[in-house]
Amino acid sequence: MTTRPAAPRTPGRPRSEQSRVAVLRATSELLHEVGVKSMTTEEISARSGASKATIYKWWPNKYAVAIEAFLTEMMAESPDPDTGSADEDFRRVMRGLAHFYTGPSGRVFAQLVGEAQSDPAVRDELQAHLVAPRRALMQAVWERGVARGELRADVDPGVAADLMIGPVLYRLMLGHSPLDEAATDTLVQTAIRGLGNE
Template identity: 35%
Template sequence: MTPQPNPERRSERARRAVLDAVFEVARAKGYGKTTIEAIAATAGVGKPTVYRWWPSKGAIALDAVNDRIGDSMDFPDTGDIVADLTAQLTAVAAMLTGDIGALYRGIIAEAQSDPDLAAALRATFLEPRIRRCVGRLDTAVAAGQLRADLPTRTMVDILYAPVYYRILLGAGPEETLRSPLLVETVLEGLRPS
């Protein structure tokens, strides 16, 4: 008797192929010219398979970015908030200037006109990472490394605004994002007086 293929494994292979294909197609054509048809063809699956799991190109891209990043963007806690934020912001800048960043910038652009994608982006990508950052900043506030009179959620906005500004708008050289001076300068205003 010939063993029957396991449909769950076959589905996972197809899912993985689609997640990998969105990167491949976006790298070759750019995010704006990436289509469901091209993703399906590159993955070797039919369009119905793609639409069974994802409602749009943006949803595929978001799932692919989250899958590829995993927990790699977690916040270190060495006890030194400057070193920890420098390491984390450097990792974010590196991510945003590579293949993941190209897809992520496309997702952000598409989310401006797709409320479902915008909600998914906030729920699956932004909020979990913001909560981790707030947790790390709360620890630094408790240790007296950061001021206690400013909500840590606001501190997150202050820390990441320069990164998003430079990456999304191309405003300035990317190498400055990897500089400890950026973190040090921003933290000057967040330290207790």
């Protein structure tokens, strides 16, 4: 009896990873079309082709999926630039955030923050998967700047991040002042002036 050779493996990502990416893409689309409150797990399943059981295997609820989809978009818009200059790194990161928040995703972000006020589970998801990664990026930029002697070592990196991110979110939420590249650069430069080592 002859043994048939095993079929060659097809290239590409494993099926589970393809499903995960499809779920995140479908969730992003639904967030922009109907909003986080109206979006359902059934709609995510139907659009992505992944079963509800598969979705719940990776995420506890639709808000967790929404936050990861939102974070995936944000990281593409505002990655770690690592230019060799803390000033330039912060400027690029904050420009990316401002551009992201003033686009269609700003409405989604406001909805997630609104849900977090009354739902501790949503707040915890936001803290763990959205706030923490952004703050980790800001801290990495800060630590490189301190190591190069550009920034003061006696300043708490978390406070420094708040000084830069806070005004951007304030302008986003209230809309009292512009949030374009020039405005974002001014906010960063003003913060760096007080945080720098010069």
